[in-house]
Every structure is written in C-alpha cells, then in structure tokens.
Amino acid sequence: MSEPAPHGRLRTAWAAFHTPVAGVARGTRLMAALIPFTVLPASIWRIAGITCHLPLDGGLHPGRGQVPAWLPMEFYVLLISVLSEALALPAFGLIAGWGEVWPRWIPRLRGRPVPVLAAVIPAGLGATILTAMWSWATVTEAFGRTADWRPLPPDNPMTLHDWHSALMAAAYAPLLLWGPLLGWLTVAYWRRRAGHRPRPAATVAGVAPR
Numbered sequence: 001m002s003e004p005a006p007h008g009r010l011r012t013a014w015a016a017f018h019t020p021v022a023g024v025a026r027g028t029r030l031m032a033a034l035i036p037f038t039v040l041p042a043s044i045w046r047i048a049g050i051t052c053h054l055p056l057d058g059g060l061h062p063g064r065g066q067v068p069a070w071l072p073m074e075f076y077v078l079l080i081s082v083l084s085e086a087l088a089l090p091a092f093g094l095i096a097g098w099g100e101v102w103p104r105w106i107p108r109l110r111g112r113p114v115p116v117l118a119a120v121i122p123a124g125l126g127a128t129i130l131t132a133m134w135s136w137a138t139v140t141e142a143f144g145r146t147a148d149w150r151p152l153p154p155d156n157p158m159t160l161h162d163w164h165s166a167l168m169a170a171a172y173a174p175l176l177l178w179g180p181l182l183g184w185l186t187v188a189y190w191r192r193r194a195g196h197r198p199r200p201a202a203t204v205a206g207v208a209p210r
Contacts, residue, residue: 020095028095028188031181035091038174038181043081045171050077057164088178094123094185100193116193123186131179138176141169 020029049056051074067076093099099119102109137147144152 016097017089018092018096021097021100023192024095025188028185031184031188032091032095035178035181035185036085036088038176038178039084039088041171041174043084045168046077046081050074056167091123091182091185094119094189099189116190120186120190123182123189127179127183127186129179130175130182134175134179137172 018032020032045056048054067073100114102112102114104110140147140149141152146152
C-alpha cells in the first residue's frame with residue numbers, strides 16, 4: 001500500500017490538531033478558533049510597518065528597546081510575530097484529542113491520558129498572565145504612559161493621535177481577548193474532564209495507542 005502524499009499527511013495532521021472531540025460545545029469551538037485571530041492583526045501591523053517598512057507609523061521610528069544591536073529589527077519583529085502565533089495555536093489542545101491523550105510522537109507518553117492538571121495549570125497561568133499584561137498595556141497607552149508609568153517617548157506612534165495611532169490601536173486591541181478566551185477554554189476543559197474517566201486513546205482522532 002502506497003504512503004499518502006505529503007499534502008494528504010499535512011491535511012490529516014491539521015485535522016487532528018484542531019478537530020474537537022465529542023462533547024465540546026459549539027461556543028467553545030468558536031473561542032478556540034478565535035484565539036489565533038486575536039494575535040494576527042498586531043503581527044500583521046508589525047511586519048508591515050517594521051519588517052516591510054510600510055508607512056504605518058507616521059514616519060516615526062521607535063527605539064530598539066532591549067533588542068541587541070547585532071539583531072536586525074526587521075528579523076526580530078518577524079520572529080516575535082511568528083512566535084506569537086505559535087503560542088496562540090496550542091489553545092486547540094483544550095478542545096482536540098491531543099489535549100486529552102498524548103500524541104504518538106511523544107516517546108514514553110504516547111497514547112496515555114493527559115493529566116487534567118497538566119493542561120489546566122499552564123493554560124490557567126497563561127490566561128491570567130495574558131489578561132493582566134494586555135489590560136495593563138491598554139491602561140498605560142490610554143494614559144500616555146509606558147509599562148513602568150513613564151511618559152511615552154515622542155517616537156512612539158501612539159503619540160500622533162491620528163489615523164496612524166488609530167490603526168495601531170485597532171491592530172493591538174484584539175489582544176485584550178486572548179487571555180479571557182483562553183480562560184474560557186480552560187474552564188470548559190476542566191468541566192469536561194474533571195471527575196470523568198479519560199476516553200480511550202483509540203477513540204481520539206489522530207492519536208494511536210501504544
């Protein structure tokens with residue numbers, strides 16, 4: 001029997017990655033699907049304005065902050081944008097089979113049930129940190145302050161108060177939903193699994209028993 005084509009394997013892997021298991025409510029599925037899109041607008045704004053040098057910042061050029069001099073800012077922005085999306089995607093584990101049974105590519109654990117707290121604790125911490133971080137960022141921006149409550153520097157796009165700052169605010173605003181949505185998924189995951197026996201590994205899509 002011939003092996004499936006690469007695109008067929010990718011399609012199967014993607015389906016296993018995000019397809020919800022039985023018992024996941026439609027609203028919870030929607031929350032999981034929305035999380036990557038809370039990160040995407042800000043990533044697009046950064047890549048377009050800094051990596052691709054489109055005039056989205058009103059001609060201002062924010063400082064490098066803690067970015068080392070040897071690292072090109074264009075590459076750094078691209079890197080953190082890709083990393084942000086990579087951090088958003090694991091939320092699907094709170095609705096998909098691989099969040100209940102260890103995937104077959106993990107040695108020694110493959111096919112075994114994922115302990116509930118092994119998923120709930122990091123997801124809950126992540127939701128708390130994201131909610132606090134982006135809420136604080138919103139407050140500081142609203143008052144024209146940096147994260148340590150100093151006045152915004154004049155090279156910050158949010159000091160322009162025109163369409164450039166409005167576009168930046170619109171791009172970053174969805175990040176306010178990242179933490180609460182992740183918290184919603186975490187609670188739903190806990191309610192679905194706590195006090196119940198994990199479904200057998202063979203019944204979870206995309207996961208094979210040992």
